[in-house]
Amino acid sequence: MDKIWAFASYNLWSQFAPPVGQEYFHCDMKRGFARARQREPGVAAVKDLDNTPQRIGILAQQGVYEFHQNPKLFSRKDAVEQVAEILQLSQESTPVQERVILILSNYQQHPILLGKNIIKLNRGDEGFPPPIIMKQGNYLFNFFAAIDCIFAEPDGTIHILDFKTGKSEFDRRQAYLYLLAASYLYPSQPAIASFYNLETGKQSDPLRATADTLKAFKIEMSLIAQRHQKDLKRYRDAPAEFDIIFPPNPGSNCSYCPFNSICEFSSVILEVAA
Incomplete structure (x- = not known):
């Protein structure tokens, strides 16, 4: 099969259409810089710079991962310091250090994954996950879903958990796209998806999706992939x-x-x- 260039993901969709209530702040030119002009030296230099929220999110995910690499840390008084050293947190800016230390302390006290049957837990710096090749009508595209954590419930249900930081509200679209991915990755098992904010401790109710709902999201991803490719071609021309x-x-x-x-x-x- 020839290489498929068209793709879709939650991130791309959010660059087309922001979550409800954020429409006023949406700027499509940001997608243009990030997707159409990303290889230009000036754009690439800016694009590759981590901002504070991004660094906090990445380091928070890495911290959760390190705790579960060595569960004995949960009972150690110096656990936060140990994980901070592994993350080389001292090299980060003061605001990043302060918030990540708080996140690590919160997680040690309320380890939401402790005792769970973890199937997959990403460290957060693995890069793009392998694409899921989807076909909608005669159109083929790559679907990317970067999933933070997958664990099995006692009844065998696949539970996809997405970690958040900051004050942003949970976007249900993202959960449904995770469930779309799960329908390909674990086709014979029921699945649910939820969010957990590592800073606030806020957790969403788990979401389920019917076959019709998943089909609707698949169609939406196909449309997003096609529209984005058309925009890229228009810009090249x-x-x-x-x-x-x-x-x-x-x-x-x-x-x-x-x-x-x-x-x-x-x-x-x-x-x-x-």
């Missing part, structure tokens, strides 16, 4: 129309965008110039 293909939405959201230093539409740059 007419790079001068970048801001038309990926329209900007300058505003307060620019302050949190990794591309604000190179985006001519960024309100951050406009404010400095004024």
Whole structure:
């Protein structure tokens, strides 16, 4: 089979359509920088820089992983210090260190996975997972689902758990896409998906999906993959129309965008110039 270039994922979908309530802050140009111009030296240099929320999320996941690599840590008084040393946390910025230390302390006290029949627990720095090849009609595309943790419930149900940090609300779309992935990875087993915030301790109710729901999400992923490939081709054919293909939405959201230093539409740059 020829290599399949078209792809879809929750991350790509969120770049097309943000969670409910975040529409005002959405900017499609961010997708353009991240997906269409990512190989340009100036864009690549910015794109590869981890911002504070990203670093906290990655290190939090790594911390959970290290705890479960050595469960004896849960009963040690110096466990947080031990895990922090493994993570080389002292090399991070002060805000990152402080929040990750709190996350590690919280997890030692409330280890949600302790005693679970863990099937898979990612460290968080593995890179892209192997794609799931999906076919919708005559259209083939790669579907990527980076799953934090999978464990088996006592009745054999596959439970997909996604770790969160920060104050963002849980996006149910992501859970349904995990269940779509599970229908391919574990086709003979029932599955549920839930979220757990490592900072706040907030946990969502588990979600299930019917066959019709999964079909609807598969169709949506197919449409996203096709639309994204069309946008990429439009940009390759007419790079001068970048801001038309990926329209900007300058505003307060620019302050949190990794591309604000190179985006001519960024309100951050406009404010400095004024």
